[in-house]
Amino acid sequence: MKLSVVVPAHNEEECVGRVLEEIITGLDKARIEHEIIAVNDSSTDSTPKILSSLAAKYPQVKVVNRQLPNGFGRAIKSGLERVTGEAVAIVMADASDDPEDIVRYFRKIEEGYDCVFGSRFIKGAHIYDYPKFKLFLNRLANTFIKLLFLRKENDITNAFKMYKTGVIKACSPLLASHFNITVEIPLKAITRGFKVTQVPISWYGRKSGVSKLKIKEITRKYLFTVFYVWLEKILLSDELKN
Numbered sequence: 503m504k505l506s507v508v509v510p511a512h513n514e515e516e517c518v519g520r521v522l523e524e525i526i527t528g529l530d531k532a533r534i535e536h537e538i539i540a541v542n543d544s545s546t547d548s549t550p551k552i553l554s555s556l557a558a559k560y561p562q563v564k565v566v567n568r569q570l571p572n573g574f575g576r577a578i579k580s581g582l583e584r585v586t587g588e589a590v591a592i593v594m595a596d597a598s599d600d601p602e603d604i605v606r607y608f609r610k611i612e613e614g615y616d617c618v619f620g621s622r623f624i625k626g627a628h629i630y631d632y633p634k635f636k637l638f639l640n641r642l643a644n645t646f647i648k649l650l651f652l653r654k655e656n657d658i659t660n661a662f663k664m665y666k667t668g669v670i671k672a673c674s675p676l677l678a679s680h681f682n683i684t685v686e687i688p689l690k691a692i693t694r695g696f697k698v699t700q701v702p703i704s705w706y707g708r709k710s711g712v713s714k715l716k717i718k719e720i721t722r723k724y725l726f727t728v729f730y731v732w733l734e735k736i737l738l739s740d741e742l743k744n
Contacts, residue, residue: 503588505529505536505608508581511553511595512543512572518595519552525593526560528601534608538563539581544572575683579676591664599662600704607664607701616696618664619688620703621657631707643724647685650732651692655700658688662703669696682723686731693735
């Protein structure tokens with residue numbers, strides 16, 4: 503089974519090179535066939551140059567250069583359109599995710615799961631330098647989602663997940679253009695009945711660069727996406743009954 507890793511990057515010159523090389527090292531060590539789709543999301547720093555150098559050095563690295571308008575969701579969708587693996591992982595370019603967890607995700611896919619969701623808030627997980635206010639908002643949002651969808655998964659908003667490629671196709675078209683894509687894909691996968699497992703992961707606070715998440719702006723988009731998928735779930739349930 504081949505794994506595709508989608509890494510969206512917007513002005514991540516300080517860490518994207520290290521992130522991609524650590525992913526490659528980890529997957530090579532685990533003997534997992536892979537490709538990395540690095541999406542340069544209209545960066546204005548040296549991110550494009552770094553990605554170009556990595557593509558020249560590693561044949562499994564493919565670079566997608568996006569023009570404006572930028573957006574995390576748009577970058578993710580551009581990457582997903584180009585994957586050739588049977589499974590796909592979405593990994594942040596800011597070094598917040600642990601490459602070793604990618605291997606753990608993949609082993610779960612090999613066990614037969616359709617989706618693997620990482621959680622920073624279950625036994626065995628580790629969090630380093632999570633800003634207190636963002637942590638409070640995270641817990642509030644994820645509790646709301648758990649109650650609304652009657653699920654046990656408690657870190658749905660975390661972007662770092664893995665899916666069988668067929669899941670992505672079944673969830674298309676994807677509508678979100680920004681960080682709300684991090685809830686659109688998993689919630690659609692859940693409402694479509696795919697087999698999900700949750701595993702503990704490690705998460706590291708950003709040490710360089712600037713966070714692209716604008717809390718006030720994205721809150722409305724998150725709420726719209728959550729309610730949109732929830733209503734879709736209701737409609738799907740009614741269709742099955744009929």
